[in-house]
Amino acid sequence: MHINVLVAEIGSTTTVVNAFNGIGTTCPTFVGQGQAPTSVLEGDVTVGLNGAIEDLKNNICANELTWDDMLATSSAAGGLKMTVHGLVYDMTVRAAKEAALGAGGIIKMVTSGRLRRLDLKKIQEVNPNIILVAGGVDYGERETALYNMEMILSMGLKTPIIYAGNIENQEEIKLMCEEADVQLYIVENVYPKIDTLVVEPTRKVIQDAFEEHIIHAPGMATVRNLVQGPIIPTPGAVMEAAKLLKQHLGDLVIFDVGGATTDVHSVTIGSDEINRILISPEPEAKRTVEGDLGVYVNANHVIEKIGIEELKKEFPDLDEILLSYNAIPKNDRERKFVERLTEEAVLTSLERHAGKLRNLYSTAGKKTVAEGKDLTAIKYIIGTGGALTRLPNRESILRKVCNYSKGLDLYPSINAKVLVDNDYIFASLGVLSKKYTDDALLLMKKSLGI
Numbered sequence: 001m002h003i004n005v006l007v008a009e010i011g012s013t014t015t016v017v018n019a020f021n022g023i024g025t026t027c028p029t030f031v032g033q034g035q036a037p038t039s040v041l042e043g044d045v046t047v048g049l050n051g052a053i054e055d056l057k058n059n060i061c062a063n064e065l066t067w068d069d070m071l072a073t074s075s076a077a078g079g080l081k082m083t084v085h086g087l088v089y090d091m092t093v094r095a096a097k098e099a100a101l102g103a104g105g106i107i108k109m110v111t112s113g114r115l116r117r118l119d120l121k122k123i124q125e126v127n128p129n130i131i132l133v134a135g136g137v138d139y140g141e142r143e144t145a146l147y148n149m150e151m152i153l154s155m156g157l158k159t160p161i162i163y164a165g166n167i168e169n170q171e172e173i174k175l176m177c178e179e180a181d182v183q184l185y186i187v188e189n190v191y192p193k194i195d196t197l198v199v200e201p202t203r204k205v206i207q208d209a210f211e212e213h214i215i216h217a218p219g220m221a222t223v224r225n226l227v228q229g230p231i232i233p234t235p236g237a238v239m240e241a242a243k244l245l246k247q248h249l250g251d252l253v254i255f256d257v258g259g260a261t262t263d264v265h266s267v268t269i270g271s272d273e274i275n276r277i278l279i280s281p282e283p284e285a286k287r288t289v290e291g292d293l294g295v296y297v298n299a300n301h302v303i304e305k306i307g308i309e310e311l312k313k314e315f316p317d318l319d320e321i322l323l324s325y326n327a328i329p330k331n332d333r334e335r336k337f338v339e340r341l342t343e344e345a346v347l348t349s350l351e352r353h354a355g356k357l358r359n360l361y362s363t364a365g366k367k368t369v370a371e372g373k374d375l376t377a378i379k380y381i382i383g384t385g386g387a388l389t390r391l392p393n394r395e396s397i398l399r400k401v402c403n404y405s406k407g408l409d410l411y412p413s414i415n416a417k418v419l420v421d422n423d424y425i426f427a428s429l430g431v432l433s434k435k436y437t438d439d440a441l442l443l444m445k446k447s448l449g450i
Contacts, residue, residue, distance in 0.1 A: 001062035003031060005436070007428035008049055009234055010074040010223070011038055015048040017056050018428040019067075020443065028439040030423050030446070032060040046222050071431045072227045073234040074220070075104075080210045080233055083109040083128045085152075086165070087135035087144045090280060095190035096134040096164060099202035101287045104210065104233025105130070114144055115151045124155060130209050131159050132202070133173075136166035138192045145169050153180040160209055164190045164202045185209065197281045207232050229435045235263055235287065237430030238384065242267050243285050244433050245444055251377045253353075253412065254426070255346050255398065256385040259296030259327055262345045263385075264288050264353040270374030274410060277357075278370045286373050288353045293345040295338055295387050296327045302341045305348065314340060327386075335391060342387040343397045347404055350411065357408040370410065378412035382448070384421035394420055423447040 004023040009016040015038045019031035034056025038048040057065050082105040086093035089112040100107055108126040111119050123131070131152060135145035145165040152161065153176060160183040163173050170186050177184035185208075187201040211231050224231065232240070235256075242254050242265040251268035267285045269275070292301040303311060312318050321337050329335040355372020381398050388394045398418045405411040425447055433440035 001060065001065055003065065003067040004028075005069045005071065005432065006053075006067040007432055008052070008070065008072040008223070008227075009427050010045055010049065010072060010220075011234065014038055015045070015052045016428075017049070017052040018425050019056060019060070019065075020432070020439070023069075023436055023439050026442075028436075028443055030425060030443060032056055033424075034059055044222075045220055049223065069228050069435075070226050071229045071428075071435065072223060072231045073237040073427050073431050074231055075234045080105045080130065080206070081108050081126060081128045082106065082130050082132060082206075083111075083123055083126055084132045085111045085115060085134070085148050087141060088112055091194075092134040092136065092165065092191045094280075095197050095199060095283075096132050096202070098197065098283045098286060099164070099190055099199035100132055100206060101289060102199060102236070102239055102283065102285055103203040103206035104236030104239070105206055106289075115148050120151060120155055123152070124157070128159055130162060130206065131157075132162045132164065132206075134163075134165040134190050136169075136189075137194060138167045138189050140166060142166055142169055146172060149173050149176055153177070153182060158182060160185065160212075162187060162202060162205055162209070164188070167192070195281050197283050199283050199285075203236075207236055210236075230431065232431055232434070234427050235289070237427045238263065239265050239285060239287055240430035240433055241426045241440070241444060242430075244430075244437065244441055245382075246285075248441060249450075250379040252380040252382055253375060253378050253401075254382045254384055255349065255388060255401075256426075257342050257345050257349075257383075257387040258294055258385050260291070260294040260298055262290045262293040262349040264290075264349050266353065266373060266375060266378070268373075268375065268377050270410075271377045274355075274370045274374040274376060277368060278355075278374070280371070282355070282373050286353070288349065290345070290349045290352060293349055295341045295345060296325075299325070299341055302344050302348075306340070306344050311340070338387060339391050339393050339397060342391060342394075343400065346388075346397055347400060350401055350404065351409075355410040357410065372410065374410045375412050376410050378416050380419055381412055381416050382419045382421065384424065384426045386424070389421055389424040419448040419450065421447050422449060 003019045005020045007018045016035045022028040034052045036051030082100050084096045093112045162185045164187045185205045246267035253266040256263040265287045329338050354375045360367045383398050402414045429440045
């Protein structure tokens with residue numbers, strides 16, 4: 001069988017391949033999916049890739065498989081480990097963090113102000129793939145970013161550095177990195193002036209740097225030779241899908257519940273009413289990663305959050321369920337249990353992602369302000385990931401997002417519509433959109449059933 005485009009998602013534990021035909025026509029189609037364990041520990045990720053292709057061939061009953069184009073996303077080799085260093089946490093540090101998370105980076109360390117010796121020691125322990133330095137609005141404070149850059153270079157690391165701070169420092173930082181023989185990416189300041197966030201240029205450079213880094217994972221050089229387009233971080237690919245879909249559907253939020261983490265991607269500028277009282281800016285496209293909210297690898301954290309005694313009211317046989325618990329539920333009872341964990345992961349990640357209203361009191365009286373991401377203008381709540389695309393009650397779980405506000409929370413309203421990525425292909429379509437935008441959009445709508 002001949003396929004137009006094959007997209008590989010090379011994860012830390014599983015490699016998935018999705019096949020698409022009709023690319024370039026008015027009716028692109030999702031042909032099928034194959035998966036296999038990722039083979040990083042075997043010394044070559046292509047072993048897992050070939051296994052996933054073989055599984056795809058079996059699933060679509062094809063003796064042979066050829067394709068015109070291969071694209072890829074990856075979180076193999078531990079993903080893209082980053083440290084972020086800025087001036088003031090609520091300003092440049094937060095802006096830099098938003099850029100890194102939106103690009104699919106894994107934030108291992110965040111600092112504000114001047115780096116200390118203990119900070120330098122931790123940077124060495126993290127051994128990041130990229131270091132992001134920011135700090136100071138344009139033509140504002142200069143010294144902290146220069147000092148931090150000097151301290152980072154003094155460690156002798158050859159880690160690539162992105163500088164996204166005060167424009168006045170660019171020439172001096174460029175000279176410092178040239179003398180230290182360290183690769184430097186200079187981008188527009190993430191916080192060029194008060195109340196202004198500019199994160200997209202930094203996100204793009206992070207994804208470019210990721211592609212250079214990921215080549216060094218065992219076997220990835222071979223994959224790079226097979227792939228005709230970009231290789232981007234898998235979470236960054238979901239964000240690309242979200243941004244494209246927002247242009248055509250309107251404001252949306254995507255919940256991606258996995259075995260280890262729950263990611264939330266929202267694309268919205270919020271309501272005019274909330275923007276008028278927002279005390280600090282938020283990016284239009286925002287991603288949060290909850291590393292303790294997974295329904296398999298981190299299921300114990302979710303169980304602890306709900307409470308054992310509370311769970312036993314719903315599941316008197318909890319001990320028995322946990323004895324045989326694995327990634328894929330085997331019966332209705334286990335599916336009910338996973339649904340309960342998924343619901344907790346969704347609602348907790350919503351609490352952490354969304355902003356709130358806060359009442360301030362002074363001699364002048366009460367004043368209401370807004371902090372964090374405003375989701376009140378959201379039109380669509382979308383589920384992707386293994387749990388929210390496969391569980392029977394996935395839509396009712398997502399519907400609870402609209403009924404969870406405690407009064408001051410900036411959550412979606414009851415008018416928001418629930419949709420599901422039924423084919424579980426949003427990450428693949430995110431990378432597909434970089435080369436075949438119209439096809440990716442049509443395939444997204446098909447998967448959502450709209």
